[in-house]
Amino acid sequence: MPQHDTEQNQPNGASPGQVAVVPQVTSARGSWWGPVDVSGLDGLFTPEERDQALRVRTFVDNEIRPNIAEWFSAGHFPREIVPALGTLGVLGMHLKDYGCAGRSAVEYGLAVQELEAGDSGLRTFVSVQGSLAMSAIYKHGSPDQKQEWLPKMATGEAIGCFALTEPDSGSDPASMSTNARHEPGGDWVLNGKKRWIGLANLADVAIVWVQTEEPGKGLGVRGFVVPTDTPGFTATVIEQKMSMRASVQCEIELDNVRLPASALLPADTAVGLSGPFQCLSEARYGILWGAVGAARDSFTAALEYANHRTQFGTPLTHFQLTQAKLANMAVAINKGYHLAHNIGRAKDGPGVTPEMISTGKLDNTRMAIEVAREARAMLGGNGITLDYSPQRHANNLEAVRTYEGTDEVHLLTLGRSITGVGAFQAPGAQAGGAK
Numbered sequence: 001m002p003q004h005d006t007e008q009n010q011p012n013g014a015s016p017g018q019v020a021v022v023p024q025v026t027s028a029r030g031s032w033w034g035p036v037d038v039s040g041l042d043g044l045f046t047p048e049e050r051d052q053a054l055r056v057r058t059f060v061d062n063e064i065r066p067n068i069a070e071w072f073s074a075g076h077f078p079r080e081i082v083p084a085l086g087t088l089g090v091l092g093m094h095l096k097d098y099g100c101a102g103r104s105a106v107e108y109g110l111a112v113q114e115l116e117a118g119d120s121g122l123r124t125f126v127s128v129q130g131s132l133a134m135s136a137i138y139k140h141g142s143p144d145q146k147q148e149w150l151p152k153m154a155t156g157e158a159i160g161c162f163a164l165t166e167p168d169s170g171s172d173p174a175s176m177s178t179n180a181r182h183e184p185g186g187d188w189v190l191n192g193k194k195r196w197i198g199l200a201n202l203a204d205v206a207i208v209w210v211q212t213e214e215p216g217k218g219l220g221v222r223g224f225v226v227p228t229d230t231p232g233f234t235a236t237v238i239e240q241k242m243s244m245r246a247s248v249q250c251e252i253e254l255d256n257v258r259l260p261a262s263a264l265l266p267a268d269t270a271v272g273l274s275g276p277f278q279c280l281s282e283a284r285y286g287i288l289w290g291a292v293g294a295a296r297d298s299f300t301a302a303l304e305y306a307n308h309r310t311q312f313g314t315p316l317t318h319f320q321l322t323q324a325k326l327a328n329m330a331v332a333i334n335k336g337y338h339l340a341h342n343i344g345r346a347k348d349g350p351g352v353t354p355e356m357i358s359t360g361k362l363d364n365t366r367m368a369i370e371v372a373r374e375a376r377a378m379l380g381g382n383g384i385t386l387d388y389s390p391q392r393h394a395n396n397l398e399a400v401r402t403y404e405g406t407d408e409v410h411l412l413t414l415g416r417s418i419t420g421v422g423a424f425q426a427p428g429a430q431a432g433g434a435k
């Protein structure tokens with residue numbers, strides 16, 4: 001007869017339905033990364049960078065871990081912790097001035113991997129707010145737009161969303177049909193639909209990308225800063241998701257949304273698809289760190305469980321097959337951190353290329369899914385419950401794999417870079433502009 005779970009197998013004796021705070025396990029060497037650190041990860045970071053990461057880890061341990069199973073189960077995005085994320089300084093963390101923390105790319109990366117060790121849904125909120133919505137205003141906005149929105153978005157008083165994807169336009173955003181009509185008096189009138197837009201139902205402001213035809217400037221994609229209480233703006237929550245349940249995505253309808261000329265993102269950098277693509281690059285950078293955090297948390301959950309779970313007379317960690325799984329997972333996670341670290345140092349220094357970002361987003365996400373699934377299997381039947389994190393991470397990572405460029409989009413980006421030949425379109429198809 002199979003042995004059912006006992007209290008001994010629950011970290012900190014948590015009852016089913018609760019997720020206990022997993023005690024920090026330190027490695028034999030005392031690395032602050034814990035036993036996953038098999039390659040000297042701690043030596044990659046300065047004491048200040050470590051302290052920033054540990055501050056976020058403490059927040060995750062106190063505010064996210066005790067509640068995440070309930071939020072995920074209920075499909076609840078915890079709007080109530082947004083001001084605390086603002087106080088923590090992670091909203092627009094890598095932006096300077098306007099109340100933003102102005103931290104380095106590496107510090108931002110460390111912060112988001114700690115958040116995603118808690119849950120991808122919470123890291124997704126931080127990415128949408130800081131790397132997409134705030135970045136769009138920061139990079140392309142007018143001085144008035146920056147003053148109006150960035151300080152209150154940095155504190156979490158205001159929430160932003162970023163609307164690029166449409167029901168019929170995903171990987172190929174050049175095919176978008178949402179449009180803005182330029183009125184003789186100078187106003188713009190927006191019509192169309194957007195889909196999968198994170199936090200749109202809670203947002204105070206939406207950055208909406210549309211096709212425009214401006215007199216004298218021709219047809220082109222432009223971005224608008226749209227207060228969500230503008231008449232004609234409706235956001236409907238997409239229900240019944242099996243991934244990212246602790247965050248919210250919506251369909252947006254724009255029905256004759258009338259905006260003043262000052263709502264246009266005016267910078268030359270925002271003309272055409274390069275406007276949103278510059279923001280997507282920022283968000284992808286966060287993901288290539290974040291995914292490794294989810295993998296690390298899955299590894300830690302499997303190790304904790306295997307330490308306590310006894311079968312055939314010994315704890316699972318004593319079996320060679322279990323050790324091989326843990327060793328393979330640790331090696332994969334370490335490689336993910338080294339990749340993220342290298343890209344982060346380049347971002348803080350000489351700069352990153354699209355290929356570097358695609359490599360990190362593609363490989364760290366697919367690595368993280370593999371680790372989360374292996375960790376789930378190591379927990380046996382208990383692994384499919386919300387008492388443990390790996391299955392939740394694996395489910396979340398399916399969405400992470402799809403947004404910000406699917407695997408295929410990043411493979412095609414790398415293929416184009418390697419061969420010099422773009423293969424996004426089937427021969428004879430109309431040209432587009434892949435994410």
Ligand SMILES: Cc1cc2nc3c(=O)[nH]c(=O)nc-3n(C[C@H](O)[C@H](O)[C@H](O)COP(=O)(O)OP(=O)(O)OC[C@H]3O[C@@H](n4cnc5c(N)ncnc54)[C@H](O)[C@@H]3O)c2cc1C
Nearest residue numbers: 162163164165170171196197198399402403404406408424
């Ligand atoms: C949880 C979640 C949050 C999101 N948040 C936002 C947000 O805040 N704002 C926003 O604008 N969007 C958001 N998105 C949308 C996301 O960016 C898109 O889902 C993504 O770009 C893929 O588009 P699609 O879903 O329409 O799939 P499609 O583009 O229709 O792709 C379907 C499949 O076809 C493949 N495919 C496409 N083109 C090719 C090709 N040339 N060669 C081979 N295969 C190809 C894809 O890789 C994929 O496997 C979110 C999505 C999710 C799931």
